[in-house]
Amino acid sequence: MAANLRQLTIDDYDAVINLWLGAGLPIKPKGRDSRPMMAKEMARDYCAYFGLYDDDLMVGVGIANYDGRRGWINRVAIDPDRRGERLARLIITACEEFLKGLGSVVNCALIEEINSPSISCFQNAGYHHEPVILYFTSRSSPDA
Numbered sequence: 143m144a145a146n147l148r149q150l151t152i153d154d155y156d157a158v159i160n161l162w163l164g165a166g167l168p169i170k171p172k173g174r175d176s177r178p179m180m181a182k183e184m185a186r187d188y189c190a191y192f193g194l195y196d197d198d199l200m201v202g203v204g205i206a207n208y209d210g211r212r213g214w215i216n217r218v219a220i221d222p223d224r225r226g227e228r229l230a231r232l233i234i235t236a237c238e239e240f241l242k243g244l245g246s247v248v249n250c251a252l253i254e255e256i257n258s259p260s261i262s263c264f265q266n267a268g269y270h271h272e273p274v275i276l277y278f279t280s281r282s283s284p285d286a
C-alpha cells in the first residue's frame with residue numbers, strides 16, 4: 143500500500159463524509175458535520191483532521207483537538223474493506239503527535255461500550271478504560 147497520511151483541508155470534505163458514512167458513523171450534516179462548520183473547525187490551530195490515503199482513495203480519517211487541558215481523538219474511521227490492518231493506529235499516532243506539539247499530556251477518546259473494535263484499537267494503542275466516567279452532553283439542537 144502506498145500509504146500517505148496528511149492533514150486534511152475542507153477540500154477533503156466529501157471524502158471525509160463518505161468515509162464516515164461507509165464506516166457506519168452517524169453524521170450531523172446540518173450541525174457540526176456541515177461543510178461550513180467543518181471548515182471553521184479545520185481552520186483552528188488546536189484542531190486537525192488527518193486522512194490516510196491509498197493512492198487517491200481515502201481509507202482512514204480521524205480528528206485531533208486540544209481543549210487546553212486534554213487532547214481528544216475523535217471520529218476515527220477506517221474503510222470497511224481495510225479493517226484489521228492496524229491502519230487506525232497510524233491515524234491515532236498522527237493525532238498524538240499533533241496534540242503533543244500543542245502541549246497535551248493527557249489524550250482521550252470517547253467510545254460507545256458496544257464498539258469492541260474501537261475499544262481494542264485504543265487499548266492496543268495504550269489507552270486505559272476509565273469505567274467510572276459517564277458522558278453528559280448539552281446540545282444547542284438535536285442537529286448540532
Ligand SMILES: CC(C)(COP(=O)(O)OP(=O)(O)OC[C@H]1O[C@@H](n2cnc3c(N)ncnc32)[C@H](O)[C@@H]1OP(=O)(O)O)[C@@H](O)C(=O)NCCC(=O)NCCS
Nearest residue numbers: 165218219220225226227228229230252253259260262263
Ligand atoms: C475502530 C476502527 C477505526 C479500527 O480500525 P482498524 O484499522 O481496523 O483497527 P485495528 O486493525 O487495530 O483492529 C482493531 C480491532 O478491530 C477488530 N477487527 C480486526 N479485523 C477486523 C475486520 N476485518 N473487520 C472488523 N473488525 C476487525 C479486532 O477486534 C481488532 O482488535 P484486535 O486486533 O485486538 O483483535 C474501525 O473498526 C472502524 O472504522 N470502525 C467504525 C467507525 C468507528 O466505530 N470508529 C470509532 C469511533 S470511537
